[in-house]
Amino acid sequence: MNVPFYGHVRQYRAIQSEIDANMREVLESGQYVMGPMLKRFEKELAEYHGMRYAIGVGNGTDALWLSFMALGIGPGDECITTTNTFFATAEAIWVAGATAVFVDSDPRTNCIDPARVEAAITPRTKALVPVHLYGQCADMKALRKIADKHKLFVVEDNAQAIGARGDGFRIGELSDAVCTSFIIQKNLGTFGDGGAVVTNHEHVDRAIRRLRNHGSEKRSCHSMGFNSRLDDLHAGVLSAKLKHIDEWNDLRRKHAARYTAALGGARNLTLPFETPGYRHVFHLYVIETARPEQRDPLLKFLNDSGIDAKCHYPIAIHQQAGYPWGKEARICGPIPNSERNAACCISLPMFPELTEEEVDFTAAKVLEWDRSAE
């Protein structure tokens, strides 16, 4: 049996008529950039979050640095984040001209550890940038308290967790901006690049609308800006898919529970931890081997068995040769948890359209390795 890592085409087939109808509507409208379909999707996305504003932009990375710029974060300012994330989180801080300050992650959730944050704060700190890694919210209540005490912004990297919730808080409720990515691998994905910022601040909404469109608020009048827009065809695809996101996240949660039930007895593995009271939306189902030297053999065994398991992310940002060390970044304290996560992580196939047979086959192969592992 072959188990794919993604189910993009399965998902398209399942709701093809809805997607095709929206795309046809855009094509026949003749308005493909900043048209009515983008407006419709922005309204739906803001409503979905229970927030006032949503602004479609070119991709998730742009959503992050446009948010930093809209909040006035730039050269000389510091943003505190984690190193066990997709590279774009740090890249966006660099694009804005600010300094990334990395702290360790919580060993169970792999999200930023609030207990490490205060020690990293300096007079130059401007923002906390938690990543809702693998589909689970960071501890936003603790982060908000720290941010209030030190008068900091909070910008949520929500590329992986649309539809997730905390215990008693929603995404966006405790921050200044929520940044989302819509590449196809994400829980809500289009057939190309896309992203959005969701916020309750009118000034952030206005600044990003200006910045994403050549610094223009009025036709032919410009201040300095960029070109980073969400195309209407993508907005149409996303509008069709947004109606299904809760049901798809429920299916991810169901598959995750099935994996966890099957793998509960494994001796050499740590399974994903769901913080009590949270709704984890399992963008990824990430297990960790007990020891780093077990990771590659397990990955190879699964791949050789026809299972397209992967690693997210085997090289943490502070271990990347390409990161511009110097004044652009610094590490605060040792970060053993993020390093362990990078060294031991394996992502099992996870997407809503997985079948129970595929989950069971994958779990059986993982257990077969576990029994033979020393």
Ligand SMILES: *Cc1c(COP(=O)(O)O)cnc(C)c1O
């Ligand atoms: C995907 C992702 C991004 C970047 O999104 P793009 O749309 O690819 O630019 C940023 N942060 C995290 C955590 C991501 O997973």
